[in-house]
Amino acid sequence: QKEVEQNSGPLSVPEGAIASLNCTYSDRGSQSFFWYRQYSGKSPELIMFIYSNGDKEDGRFTAQLNKASQYVSLLIRDSQPSDSATYLCAVGFGGGTSYGKLTFGQGTILTVHP
Amino acid sequence: AAGVIQSPRHLIKEKRETATLKCYPIPRHDTVYWYQQGPGQDPQFLISFYEKMQSDKGSIPDRFSAQQFSDYHSELNMSSLELGDSALYFCASSSSPLPGRDYEQYFGPGTRLTVT
Numbered sequence: 001q002k003e004v005e006q007n008s009g010p011l012s013v014p015e016g017a018i019a020s021l022n023c024t025y026s027d028r029g030s031q032s033f034f035w036y037r038q039y040s041g042k043s044p045e046l047i048m049f050i051y052s053n054g055d056k057e058d059g060r061f062t063a064q065l066n067k068a069s070q071y072v073s074l075l076i077r078d079s080q081p082s083d084s085a086t087y088l089c090a091v092g093f094g095g096g097t098s099y100g101k102l103t104f105g106q107g108t109i110l111t112v113h114p
Numbered sequence: 115a116a117g118v119i120q121s122p123r124h125l126i127k128e129k130r131e132t133a134t135l136k137c138y139p140i141p142r143h144d145t146v147y148w149y150q151q152g153p154g155q156d157p158q159f160l161i162s163f164y165e166k167m168q169s170d171k172g173s174i175p176d177r178f179s180a181q182q183f184s185d186y187h188s189e190l191n192m193s194s195l196e197l198g199d200s201a202l203y204f205c206a207s208s209s210s211p212l213p214g215r216d217y218e219q220y221f222g223p224g225t226r227l228t229v230t
Contacts, residue, residue: 034218034219036221041202042223042224043202043204043221043222043223043224044157044204044221045221046218046219046220046221049218088156088157100145100147100162100164100169100170100208100217100219101147101159101162101170101172102147102157102159102219103159104156104157104158105156106155106156107156
């Protein structure tokens with residue numbers, strides 16, 4: 001079992017809808033949680049990060065973290081075709097012995113159709 | 115805003131050759147990370163450096179080595195290249211992680227290595 005699991009895709013939503021991406025992690029010591037967007041052949045682009053339980057909103061994006069359930073999610077409101085990409089969930093352990101190393105999920109492919 | 119710079123962007127090598135990938139972090143970032151991403155795979159952590167010292171090591175083959183220099187740029191040296199080393203190699207940079215949190219990592223454009 002991977003340390004970081006994402007909901008299996010691909011996920012297809014109509015333009016203007018809410019896209020919901022989910023991620024679970026196995027290590028309770030995880031401290032930092034990131035969402036990256038990656039277009040095919042390009043580098044991961046950081047779109048959200050969250051460190052504390054609860055919700056964090058930035059524009060059309062909302063990240064939700066529940067450490068007790070070891071669950072982090074990303075909501076994309078008013079989805080646009082340009083949001084079509086692979087979304088990577090990444091988990092960090094907050095320095096210490098694993099100094100900034102990120103462990104990634106396998107990614108969820110999102111397609112937003114007009 | 116300045117981003118992470120990687121060079122070269124594309125590299126073609128033959129088996130058993132060596133390759134050197136370079137990474138220039140975002141100004142004032144002192145921590146550098148290297149990741150390898152195979153086709154259809156998620157990025158796999160290779161190695162990281164903080165203040166010119168190796169800070170963590172992942173699934174990096176013994177044939178690979180890396181270092182961070184006084185100007186914080188980093189180089190990944192790959193020897194005895196194998197066909198399986200063909201992948202995208204990303205460098206990321208951040209401010210120094212602290213106990214209890216990681217600072218956000220920003221990725222460079224990557225180097226696409228093809229081994230023939």
